[in-house]
Amino acid sequence: MSAPATHFKEDARRVSADLRHRGIIQTAMGKYEVVRDQRQRSFQDWQGARQLAAATKWQAVNHLDKHLEQFAQQIESRGTKVHWASTAAQARDIILGILREKNAKVVVKSKAMTSEEIHLNDAMEQAGYEVVESDLGEFIVQLREEPPYHLVFPAMHLTRGEIKDVFERKLHDAPSDEPEVLTMVARRVLRQKYLQADVGITGANFAIAETGMVSITENEGNARLTAALPRTMITLVGIEKVLPRLEDLALFLPMLAVMGTGQPITCYNTMYGGPRQPGEADGPEEYHVVLLDNQRTTLLADAEQRDALHCIRCGACLNVCPIFRNVGGYTYGTVYGGPIGSVITPHLRGLQDWKHLSYASSLCGACTETCPVKIDLHHHLLQNRRNASRSKPIWWQKIAFKLFAPVANSPALWSLTTKLGRIGQVFHGLIKGGVLDPAEAWTKTRELPPVAKQSFREWWKERK
């Protein structure tokens, strides 16, 4: 078993039995489902909207080259510097290069999963920069020295008491555990950081090819401050975030809000088209956009799973996933957790090391059913399993399935197996649930039904 697989199994065993954790997540997700459903109903035709969104992303992704060039050309025409990064290391080097050139000391960031993907914070901190996350949830997990727990709700696993504790420990300021009070503490700290920061780094929800604009969705206004106050702004964006037309946002902004948080639209939606233009009152003096590939083109080359690039990182598939709801965000050991993470991580980081995530699914399909851009998520997990077994079969599994085929295919062998099963089960009673039990994985927590005294096939034969 690969190291990530061992880690996953151990954490899954621990977290899925943690009833406190289960309670927090099930409650949060139950509330999410209620508001999501309400907001979906405000669409005239939600299934039609999904169809349109999927078709739009299909067009965007299948003509990625053209859209990206158009985006770069447009945004550069207003004085933005566009950088193309093939790998995580290149993206980090580009950003560190800008920080050096600007002689920066403090960097303020708004929420960006792509920056987690390339481990940007570690790189900047190691290079001596002070890095501050400005999204409240991200700010909290940064204080706790944890990665974000969820794509959209980075601190959803924490109670207000735990947040109060970390504020006390790290900020020495936590008058109560009231959310409003704690938010005011964070606000006071962050306002200072916006003013001190030399560079602001953001992610992007969409990159509009037609107009050369970056669209950022948020609820706290922190991305606006991150973009507006520091002299230099950097946006790190995965190449799959491109949308062809400005009018596409009319669908995608409400869709992202509905599926992400159950809001009709998020509180702030801002488009950034370049650095401060002559005559403008605010905005950064310099604007850099870093376009990140980091194996996305590998996924693009896979015609079967290319639709995984449709993902708008709304987190809806995590929210409905019974695996995620029981093992939680950290167990995956990946930046992108939940069903979408299980599909794309093997492409981004290697199939054999990460195939266990594709097996850690009951293939229930709740993810596929909810995905607003219609990614065929659970069938992609099946394809990952097929690809993994084909390229590197596990010998005993292959033998077991090879032996099973003739048994299932032959009435005589099946009848013999049925009889042997009855005998075996007599002895099984002696070792049931223990270490010697070959069915221990099942019997440790569950009863196994007895083999019937007369199987269906035996009944059928006798009846005829």
Added chain:
Amino acid sequence: MTVTLFIPCFVDLFYPQVGISMVRILERLGHKVVCPSSPACCGQPAFNTGYWDESRKIAMKVIESLKDAEVVVIASGSCGAMLKVFYPELFAGTKYEQMARELAPKCHEFSAFLVNKLGVTDLGATFPHKVTFHDGCHGLRELNNKRPPRELLAKVRGLELIEMDAAETCCGFGGTFSAKFPAISTAMGDVKCASALDTKAEFIVSCDSSCLMQIQGLADRQKKPIKTIHLAEVLVQS
């Protein structure tokens, strides 16, 4: 008509009563029932584990054994999805693809067959109990089989259906998943059982014996006061 009944391996071994109930119901409705003696499995375990070559060894025999059938009724939503949805994918680009595509529309999960194909909802059954219904994931999402079992239950005399919050949430069985990741599978089953118990129903009814094996297995170990029963076993009672 002549109905070919496909009895999956675990129904054959552990829950023969489910298949027997289906035979009785179909015969009562005036149909001739035939059951191929082999294969005893649809090949889904190998398919879901990624061993498609090994899965095809069984699946091609299934296709051959059912090629002359008028209609095929499958005693499980999960195996039904395998025959109807996944065989064409499994055999894509092989000489069996055409046969798989011809077989697919002839295949029906039991409750869908009664309601959608035969147009029957009232089987004259009596089952004076409070029940809740568990949607098996394959039946629900691969076969879009939400309505038929409920229409059948609605006509059972004395039966009260109380829907649970987590009706559409996976029970955690997932075939080999339940043995590969027993801790997650058990946690999922616990969530399911809790939701079912909240309804105060006496029985959890489903179209999938495999889900019921998971739920009953957990409930028995934890001494929870709930019983599971396949839809066909409810419908056969008079």
